[in-house]
Amino acid sequence: MEKARRYSKKREALIQALQASTEHPSAEMLYATVKEQFPDLSLGTVYRNLSQMRQDGTIISVATVAGQERYDANIDEHTHFICRNCHQVIDLFDVRLEDDHIAEAAEKYGHNIESQELILRGVCTDCRKAVN
Numbered sequence: 142m143e144k145a146r147r148y149s150k151k152r153e154a155l156i157q158a159l160q161a162s163t164e165h166p167s168a169e170m171l172y173a174t175v176k177e178q179f180p181d182l183s184l185g186t187v188y189r190n191l192s193q194m195r196q197d198g199t200i201i202s203v204a205t206v207a208g209q210e211r212y213d214a215n216i217d218e219h220t221h222f223i224c225r226n227c228h229q230v231i232d233l234f235d236v237r238l239e240d241d242h243i244a245e246a247a248e249k250y251g252h253n254i255e256s257q258e259l260i261l262r263g264v265c266t267d268c269r270k271a272v273n
């Protein structure tokens with residue numbers, strides 16, 4: 142019973158850390174944050190909880206960036222930009238495929254398209270400034 146309660150507290154802390162972050166953290170990044178609050182936290186617990194939350198639809202996996210899966214607690218449809226230099230994952234709101242493009246794709250392939258997850262890649266403004 143006590144174990145189950147601690148488990149759900151950690152899960153709650155993980156969700157809160159993910160919701161508070163705009164960085165689309167990896168399991169490792171979340172582990173580093175939540176471990177301050179729960180010193181006995183293991184990386185395995187973080188992975189298990191993230192996997193469960195994904196299955197529940199509480200969170201989404203955005204992409205694997207530099208070998209690490211990156212997560213988002215904002216499950217409303219929005220676009221992401223990934224910097225190939227610093228590996229930041231950045232939200233882009235109101236950037237999406239137009240309905241007529243979706244309709245075209247549906248027509249061309251015959252699928253019933255219900256949603257989109259758009260990822261744009263390149264070099265972010267921070268990295269562009271650093272280069273120039």
Ligand SMILES: [Zn+2]
Nearest residue numbers: 224227265268
């Ligand atoms: Zn960058």
